Amino acid sequence: RLFVDGKHPSCDSSFFGRREFSFTLENDIYLRYMSFRDASEFEATVCEKRPQKIDIGAVYSVDPAKRLAYANVSNDRVFAPVEKELVFDVDMTDYDDIRNCCSGADICLKCWPLMTIAIKVVDSTLREDFGFDHILWVYSGRRGVHCWVCDARARKLTNEQRASIADYFRVYKGNENNNRKVSLPTHLHPFLARTYSQFLSRYFDEEILIKQSLLHPQENADKVLKLLSGEGMSMQYMSSVYSELPVQLEEKKRNNTLLPDKINRQRWADLQRKLMQKRGIQRELVFTYTYPRLDLEVTKKMNHLLKAPFCIHPKTGRVCVPIDPADCDNFDPTTVPTLPEVLVFRLKHVNSSFSSVSSCSMI
Amino acid sequence: MAFRSIGAGGRAEDGGEDSRGGGAGAGKLSFYEAAPDEEISLEDFEEYALDRLRVLKEIEEARSRGKKMEEMDPLVSDLWRKHMGSDSSKKDVISHFILRLAYCRTEDLRRWFLGIESVLFRHRFRCEMPAAQQKLMDDCNLPYKAMTSAEIEAVKENLESVARSTNQVSNSKMYYKVPFEDVPELVSGRKVYLRRGEAFVPREQLSFLVVGQFRSRLSKALVLTNRKWISFIAGEEKDRLAPMVEALSTRYLGPDYTQPKSSNEIALQDLDQLAKASFPLCMRSLFFQLRDDHHLRHGGRQQLGLFLKLEDALAFWRAEFSRKVGVEKFDKEYAYNVRHNYGKEGKRTDYTPYSCVKLIMSTPGVGDHHGCPYRHFSEDKLRASLGGLGLNSRQVSSALEKTRSQHYQLACAEVFEAVHGCSSDGINHPNQYFEQSRALLQQPKVKQMCSFSFNDTVEFFSQEEPASGGENNNNDANEEKTTLMIS
Numbered sequence: 055r056l057f058v059d060g061k062h063p064s065c066d067s068s069f070f071g072r073r074e075f076s077f078t079l080e081n082d083i084y085l086r087y088m089s090f091r092d093a094s095e096f097e098a099t100v101c102e103k104r105p106q107k108i109d110i111g112a113v114y115s116v117d118p119a120k121r122l123a124y125a126n127v128s129n130d131r132v133f134a135p136v137e138k139e140l141v142f143d144v145d146m147t148d149y150d151d152i153r154n155c156c157s158g159a160d161i162c163l164k165c166w167p168l169m170t171i172a173i174k175v176v177d178s179t180l181r182e183d184f185g186f187d188h189i190l191w192v193y194s195g196r197r198g199v200h201c202w203v204c205d206a207r208a209r210k211l212t213n214e215q216r217a218s219i220a221d222y223f224r225v226y227k228g229n230e231n232n233n234r235k236v237s238l239p240t241h242l243h244p245f246l247a248r249t250y251s252q253f254l255s256r257y258f259d260e261e262i263l264i265k266q267s268l269l270h271p272q273e274n275a276d277k278v279l280k281l282l283s284g285e286g287m288s289m290q291y292m293s294s295v296y297s298e299l300p301v302q303l304e305e306k307k308r309n310n311t312l313l314p315d316k317i318n319r320q321r322w323a324d325l326q327r328k329l330m331q332k333r334g335i336q337r338e339l340v341f342t343y344t345y346p347r348l349d350l351e352v353t354k355k356m357n358h359l360l361k362a363p364f365c366i367h368p369k370t371g372r373v374c375v376p377i378d379p380a381d382c383d384n385f386d387p388t389t390v391p392t393l394p395e396v397l398v399f400r401l402k403h404v405n406s407s408f409s410s411v412s413s414c415s416m417i
Numbered sequence: 418m419a420f421r422s423i424g425a426g427g428r429a430e431d432g433g434e435d436s437r438g439g440g441a442g443a444g445k446l447s448f449y450e451a452a453p454d455e456e457i458s459l460e461d462f463e464e465y466a467l468d469r470l471r472v473l474k475e476i477e478e479a480r481s482r483g484k485k486m487e488e489m490d491p492l493v494s495d496l497w498r499k500h501m502g503s504d505s506s507k508k509d510v511i512s513h514f515i516l517r518l519a520y521c522r523t524e525d526l527r528r529w530f531l532g533i534e535s536v537l538f539r540h541r542f543r544c545e546m547p548a549a550q551q552k553l554m555d556d557c558n559l560p561y562k563a564m565t566s567a568e569i570e571a572v573k574e575n576l577e578s579v580a581r582s583t584n585q586v587s588n589s590k591m592y593y594k595v596p597f598e599d600v601p602e603l604v605s606g607r608k609v610y611l612r613r614g615e616a617f618v619p620r621e622q623l624s625f626l627v628v629g630q631f632r633s634r635l636s637k638a639l640v641l642t643n644r645k646w647i648s649f650i651a652g653e654e655k656d657r658l659a660p661m662v663e664a665l666s667t668r669y670l671g672p673d674y675t676q677p678k679s680s681n682e683i684a685l686q687d688l689d690q691l692a693k694a695s696f697p698l699c700m701r702s703l704f705f706q707l708r709d710d711h712h713l714r715h716g717g718r719q720q721l722g723l724f725l726k727l728e729d730a731l732a733f734w735r736a737e738f739s740r741k742v743g744v745e746k747f748d749k750e751y752a753y754n755v756r757h758n759y760g761k762e763g764k765r766t767d768y769t770p771y772s773c774v775k776l777i778m779s780t781p782g783v784g785d786h787h788g789c790p791y792r793h794f795s796e797d798k799l800r801a802s803l804g805g806l807g808l809n810s811r812q813v814s815s816a817l818e819k820t821r822s823q824h825y826q827l828a829c830a831e832v833f834e835a836v837h838g839c840s841s842d843g844i845n846h847p848n849q850y851f852e853q854s855r856a857l858l859q860q861p862k863v864k865q866m867c868s869f870s871f872n873d874t875v876e877f878f879s880q881e882e883p884a885s886g887g888e889n890n891n892n893d894a895n896e897e898k899t900t901l902m903i904s
Contacts, residue, residue, distance in 0.1 A: 082749050148783050184597060185614025207614070211598065218601035222611075224780070241581040243607045350780060 072136070074111030074118040076359050077103055078368075086359075087118040106368040109359035112138035113209075135356040137210060140186075140203035140219065143352040143360065144172045147197065151235075152343050154266045154274055159369075161197045161387060164265040169199050170382050171257050172346035175249050176201060176223065177379040183245055184219065191377040193390060195367025199377060200360055213355055220353040225345050235281070236341045240334055250337060254344045259322075262343050269321040270314050281342065282335065366393045445506055446541050446553060448631055449638075453510045459661075462515060466665055468500040469512035473533045480536065481774050481826060481845055486543075493540035519665035521643035526666050531636055539628045550623065559630055561599075564592040564617065572610065576617060579610045591620040599629045688733070695854035697829060697847045698790045698802060699776055700724050706786045711741035716779065716787040718751075722758050723770040724847050731755050772846045773826050791816075791825035808835045 075088045075096075085103075090096040100108070112135035116124055121133040146165060150157050155164040173191055180186045180203060188204040211219075225246070226235055242250065262268065269275045329336045352358050365374045371392040377385050391399075457465075475496050479489060501508055513534070520530035542550065569576070569592055580586065583606070597616045603609035603625055609616045618626060692704045703721040707713050713721065722730065734755050738747045771779075776789040790799060796817060803813045812835040819828035826844050833841040833850060837857050844850050 084753075151783055182613065183611040185612075207598075214601050215598050218597075218604040221605040222607055226782070227780070239582050239584075241578065243582045244575045244578045244610060245607065247578065347782070 068117075069113060071117050072113045072115070074114060074359070075362075076109040076111060077105035078107040078109075079103060079105055087121060089118040089120075108362045108365055110362045111359040112136070112356050138356040140208040140211060140216060141352060141358070141360050142176055142201040142203075143194075143198065143349040144169060144176075144200075144346060145194075145198040145349055148347040148349065152266070154268070154277075159197055163386065163388065166385075166387055167257060167261040167265060168344070169387075170261075170385070171253060171344050172348075173199060173201075173377065173379050173382045174253050175346050176348070178252075179223070179245060179249070183222075189379070190363065191379050191382070192363040193372070193375050193377055193385075193387060194361065195365065195372045195374045195390075196370050200363075200374075202360075202363070211356075216356070217350075217354040220348065220350040223346065223348055224350065225341060226347050236338045236345070238334065238338055238341065242337075249345070250340070254340050258340045258344050263318050263322055264315050266343075267314055267318055268343065269325070270317040275321065278339070281339065446538070446545060446549070447510070448553075448634055449510060449513050450634070452514055453507070455507065455511065457511060461511075463661060465508050465512040466515040466519065468508070469516055470665065472496045472500050473516075473537065476536055476540075477533055482824065486540075489536075490540050490543050493537065494544055497541065515662075516665070517639060517642050518646060519662045521639045521646060522663075522666070527636075527639045527643070531632060531639065534635060535628055535632045538631045539624055542624050542627055550627070554623070554627060559626065561593045561595050561618075561626060564594055568592075568594075569617075572612070572617065575610045575612075576619070579608065580619075583608050585621070593618045593620075593623075593626065595626060600625050601629075694858060695851050697844070697850040698806070698832060699788070700847055700851075701806075702790055702802060703786055707737050711737050711739075713786065714784050715754075716781055716785050718754065719758070720771055720776065720779075720787040722755060724851075730758075770846070770848050773829070773844060776847070777825055789825050789829075791820045791828040792823075796820075803832065806832065806836055808832065 070093075071089055071091050073089060074086070075090070077085045077088060077100075079085065085105075088099070090099060111118075114121070115132060115134050115136050118133075124132045146153075146156075146161050146168065147158060149165070149168050153165050153168075156162055177189060177191065180189055180201075186203050186205045186208055188208075190202040190204065192200045192202065194200050222245070225238070227237065238246070267274055268278055326336055352360065361374060363374050363376060366372070367374060371394065372387075372390045373393065373396060375390055472493075476489075476493060479492055484492065497505070501512075516530065516534075520526040542553070545553070576592070595616045595618050597604050597611055597614055600609060600616050600618060600622075603616060603618065603622060604611070609618055609622070611617075688704075689708075692701055696704060700721060703713065703717050706717070707721065718734075722734070725733070731752060734751065735744065735747050738751055742750075773789065776787070777792050779788045781788040781793055790802060794802065799817065799820065800813055803816060808816070812831070816828045816831045816835075819825070819831060829844045829850065830841050833844060833854070837854060839857060841850070841853050
């Protein structure tokens with residue numbers, strides 16, 4: 055059983071009643087425009103309907119469940135979204151073209167740093183550039199993270215303003231028909247410059263290069279080279295980077311497992327030397343492999359519904375737990391509690407509530 | 418007729434000369450805060466409105482051709498002079514308020530009017546003298562504070578950084594502190610320095626601030642006007658003004674692609690052939706991607722689905738998708754979306770197929786194939802695709818050049834011409850490309866000619882299929898015509 059404490063410390067007692075929720079039931083039945091008078095009505099309905107997934111939408115001008123009563127007022131949209139948190143969705147599948155360890159719905163500790171970077175960049179920018187303070191980060195349960203900005207100022211943003219914030223963050227422009235993913239001007243906007251020096255280049259050197267083994271073996275390295283091949287640099291020129299790598303036979307003998315790390319570092323250093331004249335390209339490379347890739351459509355519209363925090367992900371059973379952005383380096387998605395674990399915990403420690411747990415059957 | 422009762426949109430009538438813009442001189446720009454208090458004839462009523470509509474329409478056309486800001490400024494000035502005259506304050510204000518009536522009635526109309534009037538305002542503002550600009554700002558009580566030199570000094574480096582990153586010279590001494598909500602275009606393009614929610618806007622980009630204000634005021638006014646129109650006017654003016662006002666908005670709209678014309682409905686079995694012959698590149702590549710992969714992501718499904726408007730769309734999508742994901746999964750996860758697009762679920766809106774501008778502005782990401790190919794494909798990929806359409810290298814180069822200078826729709830028009838042997842009427846919409854293509858290809862036994870531009874007297878004429886196999890040199894009367902024929 056799960057639910058969000060939707061009580062918002064606002065003077066407006068109708069606020070909760072005008073919030074849209076959606077339930078996804080078994081057999082993929084989808085119920086939209088649900089709303090509840092208060093937390094206990096919400097709890098009762100959840101227990102009754104046992105949704106597999108609960109999404110949170112906007113706060114509307116009237117209770118969503120009663121919207122049809124207003125449907126006759128012509129032309130003007132009496133039923134319209136009034137407030138909604140500013141939200142962001144980062145999904146690991148958007149990084150598939152640069153992940154060497156997993157793809158699709160899988161994640162592991164080698165690619166999770168990409169999410170860490172996303173959290174740090176987006177969080178710091180929302181605070182420093184946009185002045186927001188009340189920011190909640192949540193693990194999405196499987197392969198990404200969600201961000202909820204709850205400041206009053208954020209809740210009142212129009213769709214156009216949300217779109218402008220999403221575009222402010224937008225750097226990556228690749229799609230299936232175009233290899234050239236990142237294209238930056240020579241001189242960066244302070245936000246991008248700060249992002250690069252504070253986060254991207256550090257995480258690239260210390261995490262991504264090594265964990266993704268970007269430059270070793272050859273087939274990984276070739277993927278990187280391919281990105282560079284449009285820049286007036288032939289493949290032969292680029293692969294000459296490797297012939298410069300000194301063969302260190304003693305290393306090989308000493309400790310085999312360290313060798314790939316060393317090779318990656320060495321190659322990256324060589325590559326940087328080669329790209330010296332074209333520093334912009336080196337930077338673009340780092341951006342390509344680290345910069346956050348947001349699902350812009352989620353952010354742009356007020357009426358977009360997003361999974362509620364503390365839900366159980368229907369496919370993994372994991373609880374959508376919050377992530378502390380200040381400590382997100384230590385977040386491990388593989389150890390997030392699952393529903394069975396939570397229930398066992400409750401059984402052990404909260405005996406008196408056992409009956410209420412079992413009356414709302416497992417979701 | 419008097420405007421006073423309907424136009425003001427809620428704000429108290431000032432009635433003063435200045436606020437109406439009748440004061441200082443020709444073409445004085447205003448925020449249209451106060452409705453005009455004039456009597457005009459019904460003929461003028463219509464003429465003023467139509468003239469303004471012409472200006473707005475031509476602005477839209479120019480924008481869709483990708484004209485830049487600097488090019489638009491003189492263009493707008495010329496258009497204004499041409500259609501509105503040089504002593505135009507009265508006409509300006511009156512025509513604006515008439516069009517408010519015409520365009521307040523639905524959300525789509527409001528959105529269009531708001532957008533295009535904002536563009537018009539922006540360029541007129543930019544062409545004003547600095548003193549007039551400042552006065553406009555002051556008059557309208559824009560709530561923005563100028564920054565003190567100490568404040569500017571504290572963030573000087575960052576301000577310069579932003580200017581450099583957008584290739585602008587930063588010798589501005591004046592900066593304004595503005596909430597970021599009020600300058601979405603600057604935020605979008607990372608053209609401004611932000612700190613804790615405040616944007617530091619230099620004088621040169623003042624127009625964004627002012628236009629933003631204009632936009633939000635007009636937006637509110639339109640909603641109020643609509644309410645008044647419904648409750649007050651529609652009854653009283655039902656037979657006099659209402660028909661004219663309603664006609665004004667539909668007159669602007671070009672072909673309406675919301676309702677598919679029955680003659681254009683596409684049959685499933687003809688799809689492949691049609692795709693090869695008549696689809697624009699954007700839809701063609703999506704279509705064949707779907708055929709190859711039996712799958713498309715959401716953006717691609719939207720774009721192609723709305724374009725096709727098939728009679729039995731559900732069958733089409735099911736047939737394709739079920740090959741990859743199976744019928745059950747299709748019915749569970751995708752069928753809802755297809756029906757939604759056709760207005761059979763949820764909001765029950767019959768969505769309009771996307772126009773070129775919308776495709777150009779879309780943002781395909783990893784795994785996506787949609788958007789406008791002239792914008793979103795890499796040059797190599799575009800070259801290969803155009804080659805696949807049968808263009809020769811000269812035609813391909815010509816189209817590529819247009820894309821390099823960001824004239825995506827012109828590139829598409831070039832390709833249309835190369836494929837069909839005849840130029841188009843301009844491409845603003847994929848369905849328009851398709852219709853024009855069908856129109857050309859469905860001329861059964863008539864060989865059509867495109868008229869030469871260098872000789873105005875050449876007539877458009879048709880030629881029967883010659884019984885003698887095309888040799889006409891035995892007929893003197895025909896000789897002149899034959900030498901002009903395109904083979």
